[in-house]
Amino acid sequence: MKIQGKMFIWLSVFILAMAILYGVWSKEPVGTTALFLAFGLSIMIGYYLAFTAKRVDAMAQDDKEADVADEAGELGFFAPHSWQPLSLAVGGALAFLSIAMGWWIMYFSAPLILVGLWGWVFEFYRGENQNQ
Template sequence: MKVEAFLFGGVAAFFAVTAGLYGWWSGDPTGTAALVIAFLMGGVVSFFCMVQYRRKGRRPQDRRDAEVADASGPLEFFPPKSAWPLVTAVGAAIAATGVVYGLWLFLIGFGVLARGVLGMVFQYVHRQD
């Protein structure tokens, strides 16, 4: 994941430089905010990839001398079925609609969205590895 971390770090750096130059030359807060958000998203992905690389080390895909059999076996746990992604999607849709129609609807949507995300995160917290 080290290569991916550097790749997204480069993307984040590009958007940081672009946001700085765009904000300085144009004075447009909307475009600058969009570029800053793009920088933050690239930075978050880069940070995640670097943390995974430091926690788990090199993957077989990162080594030139690796065989196909080195990557065999179970990789991670993937839940078989869950209703929480649907709850999260409905909460995001209600919150986005609330941005247009009012704060009260946004807060309801945010509550549903938060419950869906927490449900996905903690659904299998007591699962035995």
């Protein structure tokens, strides 16, 4: 994790230099603001990764002599198939469509979003995926 923190910090330095150069050269406020925001985001991620790397043990990616198989093993728990993201996607698409076409479409999108969100949050409390 040490290398990722360093990479993001160097990326943020590059983005800051480009933001200053772009702002001075173009005098265009929107792009300059976007670059400064990208700098802020990358410095936050870099600081978090560098801060976290001090508290965890060295991983295989920190060792220059490491092999690909050194980091093999269980990666964690991943949810099985779910239909809830489909409901959220359709509801979100209809919500954004309501901005362009008419706010009355929000009456159809809000229940889809709420059902999808409720189902996704409580996915492991009912049905075949219920934890004992």
